[in-house]
Amino acid sequence: MSDDTVRMTLAEVRDYARATLARVGLSPAHVAAVAETMVAGERDGCGSHGLYRLLVAAHSVAVGVVVPDAVPVLSRPKPALVRVDGGGGFAQLAFDTGRPALVEAARAHGIAALALNNVVHFAALWPEVEALVADGLVALAFTPSHAWVAPAGGTTPLFGTNPIAFGWPRPGGTPFVFDFATSMVARGEIELHRRAGKRVPTDWGHAPDGSETDDPAAVLAGAMRTFGEHKGSALATMVELIAGPLIGDLTSAESLAADAGRKGSPIGGELILAIDPAGFLGAAAADHLARAEAVFAGIEAQGARLPGSRRHAARIVSQRDGVAIARQLIADIDAVTKD
Numbered sequence: 203m204s205d206d207t208v209r210m211t212l213a214e215v216r217d218y219a220r221a222t223l224a225r226v227g228l229s230p231a232h233v234a235a236v237a238e239t240m241v242a243g244e245r246d247g248c249g250s251h252g253l254y255r256l257l258v259a260a261h262s263v264a265v266g267v268v269v270p271d272a273v274p275v276l277s278r279p280k281p282a283l284v285r286v287d288g289g290g291g292f293a294q295l296a297f298d299t300g301r302p303a304l305v306e307a308a309r310a311h312g313i314a315a316l317a318l319n320n321v322v323h324f325a326a327l328w329p330e331v332e333a334l335v336a337d338g339l340v341a342l343a344f345t346p347s348h349a350w351v352a353p354a355g356g357t358t359p360l361f362g363t364n365p366i367a368f369g370w371p372r373p374g375g376t377p378f379v380f381d382f383a384t385s386m387v388a389r390g391e392i393e394l395h396r397r398a399g400k401r402v403p404t405d406w407g408h409a410p411d412g413s414e415t416d417d418p419a420a421v422l423a424g425a426m427r428t429f430g431e432h433k434g435s436a437l438a439t440m441v442e443l444i445a446g447p448l449i450g451d452l453t454s455a456e457s458l459a460a461d462a463g464r465k466g467s468p469i470g471g472e473l474i475l476a477i478d479p480a481g482f483l484g485a486a487a488a489d490h491l492a493r494a495e496a497v498f499a500g501i502e503a504q505g506a507r508l509p510g511s512r513r514h515a516a517r518i519v520s521q522r523d524g525v526a527i528a529r530q531l532i533a534d535i536d537a538v539t540k541d
């Protein structure tokens with residue numbers, strides 16, 4: 203461990219996150235839900251969505267982007283559809299509110315969807331799909347963000363970083379879960395590079411004049427790029443559509459407009475789909491899930507790793523040894539959240 207970092211147990215990370223979120227004015231229910239996703243981020247080696255997000259959350263509260271004591275309201279537009287109106291609060295509590303009904307609906311109908319509306323979103327999506335996979339379901343999650351990303355072929359921001367997460371239950375193994383932005387990287391990763399004084403690869407984004415740059419500040423001021431050229435661009439468009447207008451919520455451009463220069467976290471919705479393997483397969487589901495294991499074995503047999511394997515390895519280490527947190531980050535969080 204370097205002098206630049208402090209080692210914390212996961213319990214200390216949780217206590218620190220909870221105390222900070224309570225101090226900035228979140229209600230106890232939001233404190234508990236939001237802190238847990240930050241603990242998960244640090245635990246699984248996902249620093250861009252760990253304690254760093256305390257700065258982001260505190261700012262969103264301070265500038266009035268988020269309702270710190272919002273009470274999510276659940277409704278059932280159709281038997282297999284669950285909607286939670288987050289009341290302008292952070293998305294984590296809205297998800298926790300809708301999750302039991304989503305699981306129940308997926309088991310009853312084979313497939314079900316949860317729309318979170320009117321939420322403020324800054325979290326990674328894998329904790330949500332992982333929670334649904336723990337209930338034996340296949341899960342997908344999508345959310346737009348702010349218009350920071352240019353479509354392939356352009357240099358003007360239009361899309362959000364628009365993550366897609368997928369989870370698949372594995373008998374006796376860690377689940378197969380991937381979760382990534384449809385931009386080259388999450389914006390949080392570029393912000394972490396800027397904070398650390400590091401350059402970024404030139405394919406991560408464009409400077410404000412559209413030119414190539416390795417300066418993270420220039421990319422943040424200019425436009426990020428989608429991954430996979432037109433393919434990532436099409437997936438980013440899909441996320442805009444299905445987690446925006448399809449569920450009656452904002453696109454990333456509308457979210458940025460609603461932010462009105464306050465630089466808060468994205469405002470809008472999220473779509474989560476849950477599929478029960480027993481829906482199509484009944485009692486044969488277990489046999490087919492076992493057969494699916496050949497796909498994972500085939501990947502690993504070639505020396506490739508499965509998405510999620512790095513996170514699960516990091517989890518084992520951090521549960522045993524705790525995590526190293528940058529002293530500067532703690533100092534910055536304390537500076538903006540303590541009197």
Ligand code: NDP
Nearest residue numbers: 325326327363365380381382383387388509510511512513
């Ligand atoms: P990455 O580009 O790091 O991709 C992450 C995914 O790819 C993980 O599932 C990861 O598994 C897997 N992966 C990475 N490298 C490999 C490899 N060599 N072989 C196999 N799988 C691999 O992440 P992003 O920067 O795109 O996104 C980071 C986070 O940001 C996500 O959790 C996302 O939800 C979040 N985000 C949230 C947004 C929001 O609006 N709320 C917006 C944008 C992003 P592993 O974890 O095991 O490394």
Ligand code: PYC
Nearest residue numbers: 324347363388389390
């Ligand atoms: O890192 O791109 C990102 C992001 C946006 C909202 C939450 N995380």
